[in-house]
Amino acid sequence: MTQDAVIKDEEIAAQAAAWVVRLRADDVTVEDLDAAAAWLSADLAHRRAFDEAEGLWAATDHLVHAQASPVVDLAAHRERRKGIDRRWMVAAPAMAAALAAAVFLAPLLQSAPTVVYQTAPGETRTVALEDGSRLQINGGSTLSVKMELGRRLVHMDQAEAVFDVAHDAGRPFLIDVGESQVRVVGTAFNIRRSAQETEVSVLRGVVEVGDLDRSGRKVRLTVGQAVRRADADDRMTVAPVDVRTAAAWTRGRRAYDDKPLSEIAADLSRAFATPVTVAPDAANLRFSGVLVLDDETAVIGRLERFLPIKATRGPQGVRLERR
Amino acid sequence: MARQGLADAWLEARPALVRFLTARTGSSATAEDLAQDVWLRLQSMTDDAAAEVRHPQAFLYRMAANLALDASKAQRRAGARDLEWRRAAVVDDAGDAEDAPSAEDAVWARLKLEKVVAAIDRMPPKAAEAFRLHKMAGLSQAEVAERMGVSRSAVEKYISASLKDLLLRVGWP
Numbered sequence: 001m002t003q004d005a006v007i008k009d010e011e012i013a014a015q016a017a018a019w020v021v022r023l024r025a026d027d028v029t030v031e032d033l034d035a036a037a038a039w040l041s042a043d044l045a046h047r048r049a050f051d052e053a054e055g056l057w058a059a060t061d062h063l064v065h066a067q068a069s070p071v072v073d074l075a076a077h078r079e080r081r082k083g084i085d086r087r088w089m090v091a092a093p094a095m096a097a098a099l100a101a102a103v104f105l106a107p108l109l110q111s112a113p114t115v116v117y118q119t120a121p122g123e124t125r126t127v128a129l130e131d132g133s134r135l136q137i138n139g140g141s142t143l144s145v146k147m148e149l150g151r152r153l154v155h156m157d158q159a160e161a162v163f164d165v166a167h168d169a170g171r172p173f174l175i176d177v178g179e180s181q182v183r184v185v186g187t188a189f190n191i192r193r194s195a196q197e198t199e200v201s202v203l204r205g206v207v208e209v210g211d212l213d214r215s216g217r218k219v220r221l222t223v224g225q226a227v228r229r230a231d232a233d234d235r236m237t238v239a240p241v242d243v244r245t246a247a248a249w250t251r252g253r254r255a256y257d258d259k260p261l262s263e264i265a266a267d268l269s270r271a272f273a274t275p276v277t278v279a280p281d282a283a284n285l286r287f288s289g290v291l292v293l294d295d296e297t298a299v300i301g302r303l304e305r306f307l308p309i310k311a312t313r314g315p316q317g318v319r320l321e322r323r
Numbered sequence: 324m325a326r327q328g329l330a331d332a333w334l335e336a337r338p339a340l341v342r343f344l345t346a347r348t349g350s351s352a353t354a355e356d357l358a359q360d361v362w363l364r365l366q367s368m369t370d371d372a373a374a375e376v377r378h379p380q381a382f383l384y385r386m387a388a389n390l391a392l393d394a395s396k397a398q399r400r401a402g403a404r405d406l407e408w409r410r411a412a413v414v415d416d417a418g419d420a421e422d423a424p425s426a427e428d429a430v431w432a433r434l435k436l437e438k439v440v441a442a443i444d445r446m447p448p449k450a451a452e453a454f455r456l457h458k459m460a461g462l463s464q465a466e467v468a469e470r471m472g473v474s475r476s477a478v479e480k481y482i483s484a485s486l487k488d489l490l491l492r493v494g495w496p
Contacts, residue, residue: 022479024385060432169377
């Protein structure tokens with residue numbers, strides 16, 4: 001492999017570039033293919049130039065990433081993320097080259113404003129985005145949306161939302177959540193982000209969930225599948241999910257299948273104005289069933305009948321303890 | 324496009340693609356191997372993935388061209404003409420066959436970023452804009468045309484011109 005194998009013959013370079021672009025156009029025809037084949041066969045130099053032009057064409061797809069994600073070690077990355085908000089990874093270029101790129105990419109990357117949506121506990125909100133996508137945001141959530149020219153970006157802090165994403169193959173829909181990145185292929189799904197865990201459930205279509213730092217590591221989920229990932233370890237666990245209940249919160253219900261009380265408390269804190277906490281001795285009690293989220297006191301009363309717990313109300317909200 | 328439609332499009336386009344791949348690789352045996360790889364990939368596509376395809380002929384060409392490019396990269400890497408080596412590498416990785424080449428591309432992009440930025444700065448403004456919109460912002464050529472208020476063929480010329488500039492000023496790999 002020779003470094004800087006620059007094509008010297010400008011005419012051949014121009015023809016090779018023209019063929020690469022023509023053949024990769026959406027309206028490529030059989031006639032184009034045959035004409036390109038004739039050109040390629042005419043001279044070995046044509047074939048070499050075409051190979052280089054193809055390689056260059058593919059490699060330039062990575063320019064945006066080269067600018068956006070400088071190499072950093074994972075530990076430092078995590079630390080920074082916990083501190084101040086990461087601002088889509090583009091705000092703090094770490095290399096001189098990235099700085100140069102920021103200048104020419106700036107008009108594209110910064111033209112779209114970041115819009116932050118925040119809901120109070122107990123408040124749900126439906127947001128219609130300009131592309132026709134719809135977000136149903138559960139209570140106690142914060143998420144931000146940035147509609148760039150070439151991609152649609154959502155960043156989720158602690159939040160839960162159902163996404164109904166308008167199909168647009170040329171403008172991928174990407175969601176940064178915890179350590180994961182969700183890439184949407186055109187579909188509807190629920191994402192639940194708690195303090196230490198991310199859960200993605202697919203209601204329709206196909207969704208890809210990957211790692212923010214390692215692009216090669218990803219799982220592809222289809223209808224009726226959910227992936228769960230705890231921040232503590234890096235494992236992604238895929239499990240079946242009932243599509244009728246995964247987004248039940250949008251209809252004022254919550255369905256649980258052998259879930260710890262701590263998770264239910266987090267959901268209740270999102271659904272109602274009074275926060276619910278769990279004493280450590282009760283955190284791992286399991287519950288299965290459907291809770292109708294009509295009224296906080298009533299819901300807690302039902303939990304008290306199902307589980308060996310008692311609720312006490314204090315200035316900090318409701319505390320659930322083992323009885 | 325349903326799976327069956329994609330399979331039909333393949334049967335129709337296959338002869339022309341094999342002729343092209345023969346000229347591209349210089350070997351009809353290699354072209355047949357690559358065509359077989361395309362067919363295998365079509366077989367393993369999900370219904371949802373097939374439904375996403377809007378321009379079957381363009382999709383099939385790109386799939387074939389990408390496989391040909393991967394093969395050529397593998398040859399460069401190995402420094403050998405033995406195509407069996409490439410086939411082994413492609414089959415081993417199964418679903419993630421693109422991973423090794425794209426990791427190379429990512430390194431290329433990091434190393435050449437400054438040179439590419441400098442080359443883009445020296446391009447005629449319209450060529451630079453079309454290239455940025457298509458390759459950096461991910462717009463289709465039709466969308467670039469609409470956004471710039473020029474014809475599709477003008478966009479193709481601008482993008483070709485910018486690719487030629489990069490070939491001459493930056494090169495690959």
